[in-house]
Amino acid sequence: MPKVGMEPVRRRALMDATLKAVGDHGSLAVTMSEIARHAGVSPALAHHYFGSKEQLLLATIRNLLQQLRDDAVKAVQAVHTPREKLSAIIRVSFHADQFAPETIAAWLAFYAEAQRSEETRRLLVLYARRLRSNLVARLATLCPREDAVRIAEGAAAMIDGLYIRQGLRAAPISAAASIALTEDYLEAQLRVVGGTASGAAPHPPAGTFSPQAGRRTDTAPSPSAVPSPRLRGEG
Protein backbone atom coordinates (compact mmCIF):
# COMPACT_ATOMS: atom_id res chain seq x y z
CA MET A 1 0.00 0.00 0.00
CA PRO A 2 2.80 2.40 0.70
CA LYS A 3 2.60 4.97 -1.96
CA VAL A 4 4.70 8.00 -1.25
CA GLY A 5 3.20 11.40 -0.72
CA MET A 6 0.36 10.15 1.41
CA GLU A 7 1.13 12.38 4.33
CA PRO A 8 -0.79 15.49 3.25
CA VAL A 9 -3.67 13.34 2.09
CA ARG A 10 -3.88 11.52 5.39
CA ARG A 11 -3.49 14.64 7.40
CA ARG A 12 -6.37 16.30 5.66
CA ALA A 13 -8.52 13.19 5.85
CA LEU A 14 -7.84 12.89 9.54
CA MET A 15 -8.67 16.50 10.26
CA ASP A 16 -11.89 16.24 8.29
CA ALA A 17 -12.74 13.06 10.10
CA THR A 18 -12.07 14.73 13.41
CA LEU A 19 -14.40 17.58 12.63
CA LYS A 20 -17.10 15.20 11.57
CA ALA A 21 -16.64 12.89 14.52
CA VAL A 22 -16.67 15.75 16.98
CA GLY A 23 -19.75 17.20 15.33
CA ASP A 24 -21.62 13.93 15.34
CA HIS A 25 -20.63 13.02 18.80
CA GLY A 26 -21.22 16.51 20.11
CA SER A 27 -18.07 16.46 22.17
CA LEU A 28 -14.31 16.31 22.04
CA ALA A 29 -14.47 13.02 23.87
CA VAL A 30 -14.22 11.08 20.67
CA THR A 31 -11.76 8.25 20.48
CA MET A 32 -8.84 8.14 18.14
CA SER A 33 -10.27 4.89 16.86
CA GLU A 34 -13.49 6.54 15.84
CA ILE A 35 -11.70 9.34 14.10
CA ALA A 36 -9.39 6.91 12.36
CA ARG A 37 -12.31 4.79 11.26
CA HIS A 38 -13.99 7.85 9.75
CA ALA A 39 -10.81 8.53 7.86
CA GLY A 40 -10.41 4.93 6.81
CA VAL A 41 -7.08 4.34 8.50
CA SER A 42 -5.85 2.72 11.67
CA PRO A 43 -5.64 4.59 14.97
CA ALA A 44 -1.91 4.06 14.95
CA LEU A 45 -1.57 6.09 11.81
CA ALA A 46 -3.29 9.05 13.38
CA HIS A 47 -0.73 8.96 16.15
CA HIS A 48 1.99 8.56 13.62
CA TYR A 49 1.12 11.77 11.82
CA PHE A 50 -0.08 13.91 14.68
CA GLY A 51 1.76 12.61 17.67
CA SER A 52 -1.15 12.85 20.04
CA LYS A 53 -4.86 13.31 20.16
CA GLU A 54 -4.47 16.83 21.44
CA GLN A 55 -2.30 17.81 18.51
CA LEU A 56 -4.82 16.38 16.11
CA LEU A 57 -7.59 18.38 17.70
CA LEU A 58 -5.57 21.57 17.58
CA ALA A 59 -4.63 21.02 13.97
CA THR A 60 -8.29 20.50 13.18
CA ILE A 61 -9.28 23.74 14.84
CA ARG A 62 -6.52 25.65 13.10
CA ASN A 63 -7.60 24.23 9.83
CA LEU A 64 -11.23 25.15 10.41
CA LEU A 65 -10.44 28.70 11.40
CA GLN A 66 -8.20 29.18 8.41
CA GLN A 67 -10.94 28.00 6.15
CA LEU A 68 -13.48 30.29 7.72
CA ARG A 69 -11.20 33.24 7.56
CA ASP A 70 -10.61 32.72 3.88
CA ASP A 71 -14.30 32.53 3.20
CA ALA A 72 -14.99 35.67 5.17
CA VAL A 73 -12.31 37.57 3.35
CA LYS A 74 -13.70 36.46 0.05
CA ALA A 75 -17.22 37.51 0.95
CA VAL A 76 -16.08 40.91 2.13
CA GLN A 77 -14.05 41.54 -0.97
CA ALA A 78 -16.99 40.69 -3.16
CA VAL A 79 -18.85 43.85 -2.23
CA HIS A 80 -17.73 47.42 -2.08
CA THR A 81 -19.41 49.76 0.33
CA PRO A 82 -18.69 49.52 4.04
CA ARG A 83 -22.34 48.89 4.74
CA GLU A 84 -22.40 46.05 2.28
CA LYS A 85 -19.28 44.61 3.77
CA LEU A 86 -20.92 44.61 7.16
CA SER A 87 -23.81 42.68 5.77
CA ALA A 88 -21.45 40.31 4.09
CA ILE A 89 -19.79 39.53 7.39
CA ILE A 90 -23.12 38.90 9.04
CA ARG A 91 -24.39 36.83 6.20
CA VAL A 92 -21.34 34.67 6.12
CA SER A 93 -21.73 33.96 9.80
CA PHE A 94 -25.04 32.31 9.23
CA HIS A 95 -24.21 30.52 6.07
CA ALA A 96 -25.69 27.08 5.66
CA ASP A 97 -22.78 24.87 6.64
CA GLN A 98 -22.29 26.91 9.73
CA PHE A 99 -25.85 26.38 10.69
CA ALA A 100 -25.76 22.64 10.35
CA PRO A 101 -26.30 21.00 13.72
CA GLU A 102 -23.01 19.09 13.56
CA THR A 103 -21.06 22.24 12.85
CA ILE A 104 -22.68 24.00 15.74
CA ALA A 105 -21.98 21.04 17.96
CA ALA A 106 -18.33 21.08 16.96
CA TRP A 107 -18.04 24.77 17.62
CA LEU A 108 -19.58 24.46 21.00
CA ALA A 109 -17.19 21.69 21.85
CA PHE A 110 -14.24 23.84 20.82
CA TYR A 111 -15.53 26.75 22.83
CA ALA A 112 -15.85 24.58 25.86
CA GLU A 113 -12.38 23.21 25.25
CA ALA A 114 -11.04 26.74 25.24
CA GLN A 115 -11.83 26.83 28.94
CA ARG A 116 -9.26 24.13 29.47
CA SER A 117 -6.75 24.38 26.70
CA GLU A 118 -4.80 27.57 26.56
CA GLU A 119 -3.80 26.90 22.98
CA THR A 120 -7.38 26.40 21.89
CA ARG A 121 -8.36 29.59 23.61
CA ARG A 122 -5.53 31.40 21.88
CA LEU A 123 -6.69 30.25 18.48
CA LEU A 124 -10.29 31.23 19.05
CA VAL A 125 -9.35 34.59 20.46
CA LEU A 126 -7.06 35.32 17.55
CA TYR A 127 -9.75 34.52 15.08
CA ALA A 128 -12.24 36.60 16.97
CA ARG A 129 -9.95 39.58 17.01
CA ARG A 130 -9.45 39.51 13.31
CA LEU A 131 -13.13 39.40 12.66
CA ARG A 132 -13.86 42.04 15.19
CA SER A 133 -11.43 44.54 13.85
CA ASN A 134 -12.96 43.91 10.49
CA LEU A 135 -16.35 44.86 11.83
CA VAL A 136 -15.06 47.89 13.64
CA ALA A 137 -13.21 49.10 10.58
CA ARG A 138 -16.40 49.17 8.51
CA LEU A 139 -18.51 50.59 11.26
CA ALA A 140 -16.02 53.34 11.90
CA THR A 141 -16.77 54.78 8.50
CA LEU A 142 -20.42 55.04 9.44
CA CYS A 143 -20.21 56.42 12.93
CA PRO A 144 -17.80 57.65 15.58
CA ARG A 145 -15.20 55.08 16.47
CA GLU A 146 -16.34 54.84 20.03
CA ASP A 147 -19.77 53.82 18.87
CA ALA A 148 -18.31 51.53 16.28
CA VAL A 149 -16.58 49.54 18.96
CA ARG A 150 -19.69 49.27 21.03
CA ILE A 151 -21.91 48.28 18.14
CA ALA A 152 -19.41 45.71 16.93
CA GLU A 153 -19.42 44.21 20.38
CA GLY A 154 -23.17 44.03 20.43
CA ALA A 155 -23.45 42.59 16.96
CA ALA A 156 -20.83 39.98 17.67
CA ALA A 157 -22.60 38.98 20.84
CA MET A 158 -25.89 38.70 19.06
CA ILE A 159 -24.43 36.53 16.35
CA ASP A 160 -22.82 34.30 18.92
CA GLY A 161 -26.01 34.09 20.89
CA LEU A 162 -28.17 33.26 17.91
CA TYR A 163 -25.67 30.67 16.93
CA ILE A 164 -25.49 29.05 20.32
CA ARG A 165 -29.22 29.04 20.75
CA GLN A 166 -29.50 27.30 17.46
CA GLY A 167 -27.63 24.50 19.11
CA LEU A 168 -30.47 24.00 21.53
CA ARG A 169 -32.90 23.49 18.70
CA ALA A 170 -35.60 24.94 20.91
CA ALA A 171 -36.99 27.47 18.53
CA PRO A 172 -35.20 26.90 15.29
CA ILE A 173 -34.76 30.36 13.96
CA SER A 174 -33.98 30.27 10.30
CA ALA A 175 -30.72 31.58 9.01
CA ALA A 176 -32.64 34.32 7.24
CA ALA A 177 -34.38 35.34 10.43
CA SER A 178 -31.09 35.33 12.31
CA ILE A 179 -29.58 37.58 9.71
CA ALA A 180 -32.60 39.85 9.88
CA LEU A 181 -32.35 40.14 13.64
CA THR A 182 -28.71 41.07 13.46
CA GLU A 183 -29.28 43.55 10.69
CA ASP A 184 -32.10 45.05 12.70
CA TYR A 185 -29.70 45.58 15.51
CA LEU A 186 -27.15 47.22 13.29
CA GLU A 187 -29.68 49.46 11.64
CA ALA A 188 -31.30 50.53 14.85
CA GLN A 189 -27.96 51.31 16.44
CA LEU A 190 -26.63 53.19 13.47
CA ARG A 191 -29.79 55.20 13.32
CA VAL A 192 -29.59 56.16 16.96
CA VAL A 193 -25.95 56.99 16.75
CA GLY A 194 -25.87 59.24 13.83
CA GLY A 195 -28.41 58.68 11.18
CA THR A 196 -27.70 56.04 8.69
CA ALA A 197 -24.18 56.51 7.67
CA SER A 198 -24.14 60.21 7.83
CA GLY A 199 -25.98 62.93 9.63
CA ALA A 200 -27.20 63.27 13.11
CA ALA A 201 -30.90 62.81 13.16
CA PRO A 202 -31.89 61.40 16.48
CA HIS A 203 -34.27 58.67 15.79
CA PRO A 204 -36.33 58.94 12.67
CA PRO A 205 -39.72 57.38 12.83
CA ALA A 206 -39.97 53.72 12.47
CA GLY A 207 -42.50 52.33 10.14
CA THR A 208 -41.24 54.56 7.48
CA PHE A 209 -38.41 52.76 6.08
CA SER A 210 -35.16 54.28 5.71
CA PRO A 211 -33.74 54.10 2.27
CA GLN A 212 -30.52 52.63 3.35
CA ALA A 213 -32.01 50.27 5.75
CA GLY A 214 -33.34 47.54 3.63
CA ARG A 215 -30.33 47.26 1.48
CA ARG A 216 -30.15 44.02 -0.22
CA THR A 217 -26.53 43.33 0.03
CA ASP A 218 -27.04 39.93 -1.43
CA THR A 219 -24.40 40.42 -4.01
CA ALA A 220 -22.95 37.38 -2.45
CA PRO A 221 -21.04 35.10 -4.70
CA SER A 222 -20.00 31.96 -3.06
CA PRO A 223 -22.01 28.87 -3.16
CA SER A 224 -18.78 27.42 -2.06
CA ALA A 225 -18.21 29.46 0.97
CA VAL A 226 -17.81 27.63 4.17
CA PRO A 227 -18.41 30.72 6.10
CA SER A 228 -17.25 31.83 9.36
CA PRO A 229 -18.90 31.25 12.59
CA ARG A 230 -19.55 33.88 15.00
CA LEU A 231 -17.31 36.77 15.48
CA ARG A 232 -15.57 36.56 18.62
CA GLY A 233 -13.47 38.36 20.63
CA GLU A 234 -11.88 41.60 21.15
CA GLY A 235 -8.75 43.27 21.50
Add this chain to the structure above:
Amino acid sequence: MPKVGMEPVRRRALMDATLKAVGDHGSLAVTMSEIARHAGVSPALAHHYFGSKEQLLLATIRNLLQQLRDDAVKAVQAVHTPREKLSAIIRVSFHADQFAPETIAAWLAFYAEAQRSEETRRLLVLYARRLRSNLVARLATLCPREDAVRIAEGAAAMIDGLYIRQGLRAAPISAAASIALTEDYLEAQLRVVGGTASGAAPHPPAGTFSPQAGRRTDTAPSPSAVPSPRLRGEG
Protein backbone atom coordinates in the same frame (compact mmCIF):
# COMPACT_ATOMS: atom_id res chain seq x y z
CA MET B 1 -19.79 9.11 61.98
CA PRO B 2 -23.26 8.21 60.97
CA LYS B 3 -25.52 10.98 61.98
CA VAL B 4 -28.98 10.77 60.51
CA GLY B 5 -30.37 13.37 58.15
CA MET B 6 -27.17 13.77 56.22
CA GLU B 7 -28.71 13.02 52.86
CA PRO B 8 -29.90 16.52 51.97
CA VAL B 9 -26.67 17.98 53.26
CA ARG B 10 -24.54 15.62 51.20
CA ARG B 11 -26.65 16.04 48.12
CA ARG B 12 -26.29 19.76 48.22
CA ALA B 13 -22.59 19.57 48.96
CA LEU B 14 -22.08 17.19 46.07
CA MET B 15 -23.98 19.35 43.61
CA ASP B 16 -22.07 22.41 44.70
CA ALA B 17 -18.84 20.50 44.40
CA THR B 18 -19.84 19.34 40.93
CA LEU B 19 -20.50 22.86 39.77
CA LYS B 20 -17.21 24.01 41.17
CA ALA B 21 -15.26 21.10 39.77
CA VAL B 22 -16.81 21.46 36.35
CA GLY B 23 -16.19 25.18 36.42
CA ASP B 24 -12.57 24.82 37.47
CA HIS B 25 -11.88 22.03 35.11
CA GLY B 26 -13.79 23.68 32.28
CA SER B 27 -15.35 20.44 31.22
CA LEU B 28 -17.75 17.75 32.25
CA ALA B 29 -14.90 15.29 32.13
CA VAL B 30 -14.32 15.56 35.82
CA THR B 31 -13.94 12.42 37.85
CA MET B 32 -16.26 11.39 40.58
CA SER B 33 -13.22 11.30 42.82
CA GLU B 34 -12.48 14.93 42.21
CA ILE B 35 -16.03 15.95 42.86
CA ALA B 36 -16.15 13.86 45.99
CA ARG B 37 -12.91 15.33 47.21
CA HIS B 38 -14.31 18.84 46.74
CA ALA B 39 -17.28 17.81 48.81
CA GLY B 40 -15.15 16.13 51.42
CA VAL B 41 -16.61 12.67 51.01
CA SER B 42 -15.61 9.45 49.33
CA PRO B 43 -16.43 8.76 45.68
CA ALA B 44 -18.54 5.83 46.78
CA LEU B 45 -20.86 8.13 48.64
CA ALA B 46 -21.54 10.17 45.57
CA HIS B 47 -22.62 7.01 43.82
CA HIS B 48 -24.65 6.04 46.81
CA TYR B 49 -26.74 9.19 46.69
CA PHE B 50 -26.91 9.82 42.98
CA GLY B 51 -26.58 6.42 41.40
CA SER B 52 -24.35 7.55 38.58
CA LYS B 53 -22.21 10.38 37.41
CA GLU B 54 -24.76 11.32 34.81
CA GLN B 55 -27.49 11.66 37.39
CA LEU B 56 -25.27 13.81 39.53
CA LEU B 57 -24.57 16.10 36.60
CA LEU B 58 -28.23 16.38 35.73
CA ALA B 59 -29.17 17.10 39.30
CA THR B 60 -26.53 19.81 39.37
CA ILE B 61 -27.91 21.42 36.25
CA ARG B 62 -31.46 21.27 37.54
CA ASN B 63 -30.32 22.82 40.74
CA LEU B 64 -28.51 25.63 38.97
CA LEU B 65 -31.45 26.44 36.74
CA GLN B 66 -33.84 26.40 39.65
CA GLN B 67 -31.63 28.83 41.46
CA LEU B 68 -31.51 31.16 38.50
CA ARG B 69 -35.22 31.00 38.07
CA ASP B 70 -35.83 31.87 41.68
CA ASP B 71 -33.49 34.82 41.44
CA ALA B 72 -35.21 36.04 38.33
CA VAL B 73 -38.66 35.75 39.83
CA LYS B 74 -37.58 37.62 42.90
CA ALA B 75 -35.98 40.40 40.89
CA VAL B 76 -39.00 40.78 38.68
CA GLN B 77 -41.37 40.95 41.60
CA ALA B 78 -39.31 43.64 43.23
CA VAL B 79 -40.24 46.25 40.66
CA HIS B 80 -43.54 47.20 39.16
CA THR B 81 -43.65 48.60 35.67
CA PRO B 82 -43.16 46.31 32.69
CA ARG B 83 -40.17 48.32 31.59
CA GLU B 84 -38.57 47.96 34.98
CA LYS B 85 -39.27 44.28 34.99
CA LEU B 86 -37.49 43.96 31.68
CA SER B 87 -34.46 45.65 33.12
CA ALA B 88 -34.65 43.41 36.15
CA ILE B 89 -34.52 40.32 33.97
CA ILE B 90 -31.51 41.65 32.14
CA ARG B 91 -29.76 42.69 35.28
CA VAL B 92 -30.24 39.35 36.91
CA SER B 93 -28.75 37.60 33.91
CA PHE B 94 -25.48 39.34 34.45
CA HIS B 95 -25.41 39.18 38.17
CA ALA B 96 -22.08 38.56 39.83
CA ASP B 97 -22.13 34.82 40.50
CA GLN B 98 -23.23 34.29 36.98
CA PHE B 99 -20.34 36.21 35.63
CA ALA B 100 -17.63 34.37 37.48
CA PRO B 101 -15.33 32.56 35.08
CA GLU B 102 -16.02 29.18 36.62
CA THR B 103 -19.74 29.63 36.31
CA ILE B 104 -19.38 30.58 32.69
CA ALA B 105 -17.14 27.62 32.06
CA ALA B 106 -19.73 25.37 33.65
CA TRP B 107 -22.46 26.84 31.49
CA LEU B 108 -20.48 26.28 28.36
CA ALA B 109 -19.83 22.71 29.35
CA PHE B 110 -23.54 22.18 29.90
CA TYR B 111 -24.43 23.74 26.58
CA ALA B 112 -21.98 21.46 24.88
CA GLU B 113 -23.35 18.50 26.77
CA ALA B 114 -26.81 19.36 25.49
CA GLN B 115 -25.61 18.29 22.08
CA ARG B 116 -25.23 14.80 23.41
CA SER B 117 -27.61 14.39 26.29
CA GLU B 118 -31.27 14.70 25.45
CA GLU B 119 -32.15 15.31 29.07
CA THR B 120 -29.63 18.12 29.40
CA ARG B 121 -30.99 19.66 26.25
CA ARG B 122 -34.51 19.43 27.62
CA LEU B 123 -33.54 21.25 30.77
CA LEU B 124 -31.78 24.05 28.97
CA VAL B 125 -34.59 24.42 26.48
CA LEU B 126 -37.10 24.64 29.27
CA TYR B 127 -35.10 27.36 30.90
CA ALA B 128 -34.67 29.25 27.67
CA ARG B 129 -38.41 29.11 27.05
CA ARG B 130 -39.23 30.47 30.44
CA LEU B 131 -36.84 33.34 29.99
CA ARG B 132 -38.25 34.05 26.61
CA SER B 133 -41.89 34.03 27.56
CA ASN B 134 -41.07 36.22 30.49
CA LEU B 135 -39.50 38.74 28.18
CA VAL B 136 -42.31 38.51 25.68
CA ALA B 137 -44.93 39.05 28.33
CA ARG B 138 -43.42 42.35 29.41
CA LEU B 139 -42.58 43.50 25.93
CA ALA B 140 -46.09 42.77 24.73
CA THR B 141 -47.35 45.56 26.93
CA LEU B 142 -45.02 47.98 25.21
CA CYS B 143 -45.41 47.04 21.59
CA PRO B 144 -47.34 44.80 19.24
CA ARG B 145 -46.96 41.17 20.11
CA GLU B 146 -45.29 40.33 16.86
CA ASP B 147 -42.54 42.78 17.62
CA ALA B 148 -42.39 41.65 21.20
CA VAL B 149 -41.54 38.17 20.06
CA ARG B 150 -38.86 39.38 17.72
CA ILE B 151 -37.27 41.70 20.24
CA ALA B 152 -37.33 39.05 22.93
CA GLU B 153 -35.53 36.72 20.62
CA GLY B 154 -32.88 39.30 19.92
CA ALA B 155 -32.44 40.25 23.54
CA ALA B 156 -32.18 36.66 24.66
CA ALA B 157 -29.61 35.96 21.98
CA MET B 158 -27.61 38.98 22.99
CA ILE B 159 -27.64 37.99 26.62
CA ASP B 160 -26.48 34.50 25.78
CA GLY B 161 -23.87 35.81 23.42
CA LEU B 162 -22.39 38.30 25.85
CA TYR B 163 -22.32 35.62 28.43
CA ILE B 164 -20.62 33.04 26.32
CA ARG B 165 -18.10 35.48 24.95
CA GLN B 166 -17.08 36.28 28.43
CA GLY B 167 -15.78 32.75 28.50
CA LEU B 168 -13.04 33.54 26.02
CA ARG B 169 -11.74 36.28 28.26
CA ALA B 170 -10.53 38.09 25.20
CA ALA B 171 -12.29 41.31 25.91
CA PRO B 172 -13.51 41.18 29.43
CA ILE B 173 -16.63 43.21 29.16
CA SER B 174 -17.83 44.19 32.56
CA ALA B 175 -21.21 43.13 33.78
CA ALA B 176 -22.25 46.76 33.69
CA ALA B 177 -21.18 47.11 30.07
CA SER B 178 -23.03 43.95 29.16
CA ILE B 179 -26.17 45.24 30.77
CA ALA B 180 -25.75 48.53 28.97
CA LEU B 181 -25.39 46.84 25.60
CA THR B 182 -28.53 44.82 26.14
CA GLU B 183 -30.46 47.81 27.35
CA ASP B 184 -29.30 49.74 24.32
CA TYR B 185 -30.70 47.07 22.14
CA LEU B 186 -34.03 47.10 23.90
CA GLU B 187 -34.29 50.86 23.84
CA ALA B 188 -33.39 51.15 20.22
CA GLN B 189 -35.81 48.47 19.19
CA LEU B 190 -38.65 49.82 21.27
CA ARG B 191 -38.06 53.25 19.88
CA VAL B 192 -38.18 52.03 16.35
CA VAL B 193 -41.23 49.97 16.95
CA GLY B 194 -43.47 52.30 18.77
CA GLY B 195 -42.16 55.08 20.90
CA THR B 196 -40.02 54.83 23.96
CA ALA B 197 -41.52 52.39 26.33
CA SER B 198 -44.65 54.25 27.04
CA GLY B 199 -47.72 54.03 24.94
CA ALA B 200 -47.74 56.50 22.11
CA ALA B 201 -47.49 54.19 19.22
CA PRO B 202 -49.38 55.54 16.30
CA HIS B 203 -47.10 53.77 13.92
CA PRO B 204 -48.20 50.79 12.09
CA PRO B 205 -46.17 47.92 13.31
CA ALA B 206 -42.95 47.80 11.48
CA GLY B 207 -42.97 44.69 9.48
CA THR B 208 -39.84 42.93 10.16
CA PHE B 209 -38.99 39.70 8.79
CA SER B 210 -40.78 37.63 11.28
CA PRO B 211 -38.17 35.58 12.92
CA GLN B 212 -40.90 33.65 14.53
CA ALA B 213 -39.92 30.72 16.47
CA GLY B 214 -40.30 27.47 14.76
CA ARG B 215 -40.78 28.92 11.38
CA ARG B 216 -38.34 28.16 8.74
CA THR B 217 -39.52 30.12 5.84
CA ASP B 218 -36.12 30.70 4.44
CA THR B 219 -33.87 28.77 2.24
CA ALA B 220 -36.30 27.34 -0.16
CA PRO B 221 -38.60 30.08 -1.32
CA SER B 222 -37.21 33.43 -2.11
CA PRO B 223 -33.57 33.90 -2.64
CA SER B 224 -34.37 37.51 -2.85
CA ALA B 225 -35.88 37.47 0.57
CA VAL B 226 -32.65 36.58 2.17
CA PRO B 227 -31.23 40.05 2.52
CA SER B 228 -32.11 42.25 5.33
CA PRO B 229 -35.42 43.79 4.82
CA ARG B 230 -36.17 45.31 8.05
CA LEU B 231 -38.66 47.98 8.37
CA ARG B 232 -40.39 48.72 5.23
CA GLY B 233 -43.43 50.74 5.93
CA GLU B 234 -45.91 48.07 5.96
CA GLY B 235 -49.03 50.00 6.64
Add this chain to the structure above:
DNA sequence: TATTTTTAATTGACTGGCCAATCAATAAAA
Protein backbone atom coordinates in the same frame (compact mmCIF):
# COMPACT_ATOMS: atom_id res chain seq x y z
C1' DT C 1 -32.53 2.10 82.34
C1' DA C 2 -29.86 -1.24 80.03
C1' DT C 3 -29.54 -4.20 76.15
C1' DT C 4 -30.41 -5.67 71.69
C1' DT C 5 -31.83 -4.87 67.02
C1' DT C 6 -32.46 -2.19 63.15
C1' DT C 7 -31.24 1.34 60.13
C1' DA C 8 -28.53 5.19 57.93
C1' DA C 9 -24.02 6.79 56.72
C1' DT C 10 -19.80 5.90 55.02
C1' DT C 11 -15.76 3.92 53.04
C1' DG C 12 -11.75 0.85 51.27
C1' DA C 13 -10.83 -2.31 48.14
C1' DC C 14 -11.80 -4.28 43.93
C1' DT C 15 -13.29 -5.01 38.97
C1' DG C 16 -14.12 -4.54 34.24
C1' DG C 17 -13.78 -1.79 30.44
C1' DC C 18 -11.96 1.77 27.72
C1' DC C 19 -8.56 4.25 25.48
C1' DA C 20 -4.23 6.90 24.35
C1' DA C 21 0.05 5.83 23.23
C1' DT C 22 3.94 2.57 21.81
C1' DC C 23 6.45 -0.50 18.97
C1' DA C 24 8.02 -4.04 16.37
C1' DA C 25 6.76 -6.01 12.13
C1' DT C 26 5.27 -5.89 7.22
C1' DA C 27 4.66 -4.23 2.66
C1' DA C 28 5.77 -1.73 -1.15
C1' DA C 29 7.65 2.10 -3.36
C1' DA C 30 12.29 4.44 -4.55
Add this chain to the structure above:
DNA sequence: TTTTATTGATTGGCCAGTCAATTAAAAATA
Protein backbone atom coordinates in the same frame (compact mmCIF):
# COMPACT_ATOMS: atom_id res chain seq x y z
C1' DT D 1 18.76 -1.50 0.22
C1' DT D 2 16.86 2.26 2.04
C1' DT D 3 12.80 4.83 2.95
C1' DT D 4 7.88 5.61 3.63
C1' DA D 5 3.42 3.96 4.83
C1' DT D 6 0.81 1.27 7.59
C1' DT D 7 -0.97 -1.74 11.09
C1' DG D 8 -1.84 -5.49 14.81
C1' DA D 9 -0.90 -6.35 19.14
C1' DT D 10 0.14 -4.72 23.54
C1' DT D 11 0.61 -1.97 27.63
C1' DG D 12 -0.28 1.07 31.33
C1' DG D 13 -3.29 4.09 33.45
C1' DC D 14 -7.64 5.84 34.59
C1' DC D 15 -12.13 5.75 36.13
C1' DA D 16 -17.21 4.60 36.83
C1' DG D 17 -19.49 1.64 39.29
C1' DT D 18 -20.02 -2.34 42.93
C1' DC D 19 -19.96 -4.48 47.35
C1' DA D 20 -19.12 -6.10 51.62
C1' DA D 21 -17.67 -4.32 55.86
C1' DT D 22 -17.73 -0.72 59.63
C1' DT D 23 -19.53 2.74 62.57
C1' DA D 24 -22.82 4.87 65.28
C1' DA D 25 -27.29 6.70 65.82
C1' DA D 26 -32.11 5.45 66.60
C1' DA D 27 -35.76 2.25 67.74
C1' DA D 28 -37.35 -1.60 69.95
C1' DT D 29 -37.27 -4.65 73.67
C1' DA D 30 -36.58 -6.36 78.12
